[in-house]
Amino acid sequence: MSARSRLSALLGRPARSGDDTVAATRTPQRPQGELVWIHVTGTARRSPLLRLGQRLAELRSGLALLYTSGPDVAPPPRLRGDAIWQPLPADTAAGAQGFLDHWAPDCCLWSGGAPRDDLLHAAAEKDVPLFLVDAAEEDLERRGMSWLPVLRRETLARFDAALARDAAAAQRLRRLGMPAESISVTGVLQEGSGPLPCDEDDLERFSTILAGRPVWLAAMTQPGEVPLVLQAHRAALRMAHRLLLILVPNHPVEGDTAAAALEAAELRFARWSERQIPDDATQVLLADTRGEMGLWYRLAPVTFVASSIEPGHGGRDPYEAAALGSAVIYGPNVSHHLDAYSRLVTAGAARMVTDAASLSSAVTNLTAPDRAAAMAEAAWSIVSAGAEVTDRITDLVLDTLDLGQAA
Known part of the structure; x- marks a missing residue:
């Protein structure tokens, strides 16, 4: 059973077709082992997503993190552990293929709206599990989301699941053609912190x-x-x-x-x-x-x-x-x-x-x-x-990585 088929069983819906082989990278810049790709949209999401990545790394030994963003989001002053910050590739089929061949992510968390169709299409073809997280109604109404209806549906269909901030965002996703069973209302992804240990x-x-x-x-x-x-x-x-x-x-x-x-x-x-x-x-x-x-x-x-x-x-x-x-x-x-x-x-x-x-x-x-x-x-x-939403996404990612290992 492919990783995507196993993931579909976890999410309780049919698998979509696609290449069952995750491209292996030969470049030394990619850390060894599992890699989660987290795309940051908007400065307000940077800290919560960094904290989410940190939480994932704490719970998953050897996990590497790749953060991407557009030009409107600056990298943080410091990154912890095996974390890398990169700009998105050119919005072309060749740029997408090169990016995915280089990094070979095991999972992608795409925050907010304005998905990149070529990149997400290429990721889906490579059987990369894709999750739309912290989806807000205002993100889904941006100018960049004003596609033809068929393109909206094709792009959203590439996501295995969407985690919406509220009922309004969930309704908007359904109107854009995303299946209701793929949508969960989780609340706003906010920065939080687990309790630090002590002696x-x-x-x-x-x-x-x-x-x-x-x-x-x-x-x-x-x-x-x-x-x-x-x-x-x-x-x-x-x-x-x-x-x-x-x-x-x-x-x-x-x-x-x-x-x-x-x-x-x-x-x-x-x-x-x-x-x-x-x-x-x-x-x-x-x-x-x-x-x-x-x-x-x-x-x-x-x-x-x-x-x-x-x-x-x-x-x-x-x-x-x-x-x-x-x-x-x-x-x-x-x-x-x-x-x-x-x-x-x-x-x-x-x-x-x-x-x-x-x-x-x-x-x-x-x-x-x-x-x-x-x-x-x-x-x-x-x-x-903030911790409740972070924990919900963390569980989803860790379950997905476990399914990928079992494939």
Whole structure:
């Protein structure tokens, strides 16, 4: 049984005809093993799709990711693991064939609308499973979708399934000729984050040591932000003298610089990289290690997500804190995660600060447990909504890859 026939059984509908052979690539640029191709349409979808790809790579050992986009979507500053970002090929039969021969994807997620007919036709001929994800009504009414009815139906028929944002998008897909049994309404694909892991023994130990103390976290601080954070902490200590700051530099190598700033500020601190344990007199825990953010987010009901006041860094992912029940404070320079912060602010789950005074005020305000809890609950609702759609697509892709291996 071909991979497409097995996939059709999974989706519960007849297979379409096509070549059962996936073209093998001889170019060394393609990573070995399975490769999922994810096409990004629109800047707003970039972060959610990157997170989706990251989730797939976490769950599938050796999986490589190929992202493509049009000229309106810029590549991200960094890509993790075996991830590659490429422009789409020329919209010709030869361009499509060359692209698919080169990359030989095992599965394609095409986001939004404006499908490329030559490319999708060639992918279908090569038996590449194709899924239209996050389909929105406005995508399906773009000028690029104004084809002759027969071309609409032929193009949409190449997709094995479509995941629509809402009932309106699903209805539009049906009117364009896609079979109802191929369409699912999943909701909007939004960036979310699964909970980061932590060492349970360390969590239990710190939870006991810090019991009853108000705690806040400054995560991923740039060296130029550390003095501002310490100034804010010193001011907040006047209102809550037992308040503890967990200070995490953006890179562990910046620990010495942060320690020097703490000494200059005459704040009593413990240094976790030297396995120093805070006591009742400790005012700051300098967490200059790597891979332990899951621990710090769990301990702190309030997080200042740094690399966001000093310009030029683009901010850091706020969903990591939100997924672990921490209220989010951030600075104005978050261009790399603007959509995420906008969603959190709209939900009342994040608060922006601009300087030491506003940061101190926000921290002092949120040390009241009920206020931090209200923000954290709003943040969780955003994160969990994004996670549900991501999980739905993740399951579909992993099932498809399993079917391909069994073919």
